[in-house]
Amino acid sequence: MGKTTGFLEHRRAFPDKRPVHERINDFSEIERLFDERTLEIQASRCMECGVPFCHSFGCPLNNRIPDFNDLLYRKKWQKACELLHETNNFPEITGRICPAPCETACTLAVNGEAVTIRQIELGLVEQGWKSGWIRPLLAPFKTGRKIAVIGSGPAGLAVAQQLVRAGHTVVVYERDSKPGGLLRFGIPDFKLEKWILDRRLRQLKAEGVTFETTVCAGSDLSVKYLKRSFDAIVLAAGSTTPRDLRVPGRDLQNVHFAMDLLTQQNHLIDNEAIPLNTIISAKGKNVAIIGGGDTGADCVGTCRRQGAKEIFQLEILPQPPAERPESNPWPQWPQTMRTGTSHEEGCKRFWAVNIKEFLEKNNTLSGLRAVAVEWGLSQEGKPPSFKEKPGSEFTLNVDMAVLAMGFIHVEHGPLVKDLDLATDSRGNIVLDKNSMTSHPGVFAAGDCVSGASLVVRAVVDGRKTAAMVDAYVKKL
Ligand SMILES: Cc1cc2nc3c(=O)[nH]c(=O)nc-3n(C[C@H](O)[C@H](O)[C@H](O)COP(=O)(O)OP(=O)(O)OC[C@H]3O[C@@H](n4cnc5c(N)ncnc54)[C@H](O)[C@@H]3O)c2cc1C
Ligand code: SF4
The missing domain is CATH 1.10.1060.10 (Alpha-helical ferredoxin)
Incomplete structure (x- = not known):
């Protein structure tokens, strides 16, 4: 030091x-x-x-x-x-x-x-x-082994970079129009401008990674084709099934999933043509964001920039304490109250409230009905439960609502089904100690294994899985 x-x-x-x-x-x-x-x-x-x-x-x-x-x-x-x-x-x-x-x-x-x-x-x-210190790192020799990576979020990109540097031929398949996963089409530009991602992608391409975009593995490319063409397959497909809120009025116009709003805004910034009648805009509206987490905060910042009149963020959990409680000591991650940049930009936050209904006028959303809840302590290993507070019901006049309540698991679409992959009780892909799924030669990394998490964890996971794939193909 x-x-x-x-x-x-x-x-x-x-x-x-x-x-x-x-x-x-x-x-x-x-x-x-x-x-x-x-x-x-x-x-x-x-x-x-x-x-x-x-x-x-x-x-x-x-x-x-x-x-x-x-x-x-x-x-x-x-x-x-x-x-x-x-x-x-x-x-x-x-x-x-x-x-x-x-x-x-x-x-x-x-x-x-x-x-x-x-x-x-x-x-x-x-x-x-x-x-100019960051340059492409070219593998000293090629191994002749071919690996397909499905999904180009941080997990897929880390897998691809590690494996191409080890001398393997790597093709990344991405169903969206450009690579990056949530880094490109989920996380707003005010947190991460996309030229930063493009700069790193140029390094990966120069190192030899091939990107095939607008290709949905499992549908556009069959599992049979992938297995025939590659020595190993790595799934890095993310955790993209959103948690829904099945209350009366859920199907009204102007009740959207968070990712529909955020993804579309990122496509708009990327100058993609989007039909006018499908554009989700908070301009001039009172907006309720349901979900008090980081995705919800990104929706707050996005709606603010779109010109929302008022923004409310509603969370079912109680407001976290300002200081660490004794049960959450250093060096653990502190479960304390956070005010993000989006909150500084103007938004009214509600804690410990449950949404009962979306209200309707002339077939469109006109408000929501909610109730305050009281949380009990968890007992005998069971998760904590809540009770509604009698007489605490209230309504908010809103003309747009965004559901930002997290993600359940990886999509259980053709890939997971055709490969007959084992999933755990939460619906995530199960791996053995070598990061291999229940299907031999098929590996997985990132949110599709852990459930929705963080970029840093997706990168760690990608690096670890790449090392396992490297060891596997070397033995073939
Ligand atoms: C709104 C939002 C904000 C976030 N903000 C932060 C933050 O500030 N900090 C942080 O650390 N984390 C943040 N996260 C979490 C972080 O983005 C994720 O944990 C991370 O991106 C997961 O990486 P991944 O590679 O596993 O999956 P993803 O990034 O989800 O990438 C998966 C990719 O796979 C593609 N795909 C899926 N199926 C197929 C298929 N069949 N064929 C081809 N392609 C397919 C998808 O299109 C997608 O591009 C945020 C998440 C969200 C939703
Ligand atoms: S990735 Fe960087 S910011 Fe994140 S925990 Fe590691 S050192 Fe800290």
Whole structure:
């Protein structure tokens, strides 16, 4: 470690954000990057704590955080950037949108301000791109083995990059018009602009990965064809079946799934022609977002930018505490109240409410009826349950509603059916210890295995599965 007293001398810096009045007029990124000097100072706050929980417990990729902080403090930027890439294929993406469990596990966070690890990661990789240090890494030889990857989200991209670098021929099939999965068509531009993804995709293509888009594996390409043409298949198809809310009025016009809104907005930004009568727009509307999680927050920010009049976000769970409860100590991920950038832009949040009905006038949505609920403690291993509070019913006048209640599991479509894949009680694909599904030669990674999760976990999983596939095809 460079500076033994860095954390005593310097406070944590927070990145500037574009002001609300400016940013709600466009979909461009909100956070600004630190300059080089600020990053070196911030890296000097890393305090050689003996057991770096950020690396071993916090970061799912086990990024070597204390080591790159030290290198950065010593101004060895290129070495630090190389070290970062040893464990992370896409630091410019995690550096922007990872919730940074590394920071909540930082030893400084026990009673103070964590090292600003995510921003350091981002600054390092952006310096790497600017300086030309990030180049295609070409495999020294070709193995002659062919691998099909189904799905081009972060899991599929990590699998593809690791395997092509190991010398295999890799074809990625993506049913959407462009590669990237949720990185491209789910996550809004104000969190992740798409040129960032395209820049990394150019590296993958230069390394030899072939992308075949607008191809739905299982339908456009049969399972038989895939099995005949490839030595191994990796499913990285995501967890895309949304949780629905079957209450009266659910089928009214203007009640949408979150992904219909977010995906369409991303296609519009990408200048794709969308028939006018199918466009979902919150312009001038009162909007209810059902679901208090991150997808819901992305819907809040999207509706705000589309020009919504008022936005309400309703969540069935109680409001989390401001501070960690004793039952949720450091270095665990804190289950505390968060206010995201979308919330700063204006939205009324409701907690512990259950939606009873969508109301109708002239065949269109005119409001919703909800009730406050009280949560009981979980008993004997059963999940906690709630009771409605008598007399607490209320209505909200809304003319658009968005269901952002999470995802159930991977689609149980032709791929899962024709391969006859075993799934667990939650509907996710089951793997053996070698990341292989119940169908020999077919592997899986990412949200289709874990259920909806995080980009950083999809990348870890992709890397692990790639190592298993590599070992498997080498034995063929
Ligand atoms: C709105 C939203 C915001 C999010 N924000 C964040 C965030 O800020 N930070 C974070 O860490 N995580 C975030 N996440 C979670 C993160 O995006 C996912 O955990 C991650 O993308 C999962 O990666 P994946 O590769 O497993 O699947 P996906 O990214 O879902 O990719 C799966 C791909 O497979 C394709 N596919 C499926 N079936 C087929 C088929 N039969 N043939 C061909 N292609 C197929 C799909 O079209 C898709 O492109 C967010 C998720 C959502 C929905
Ligand atoms: S990937 Fe996420 S958890 Fe890991 S170092 Fe980066 S911000 Fe932290």
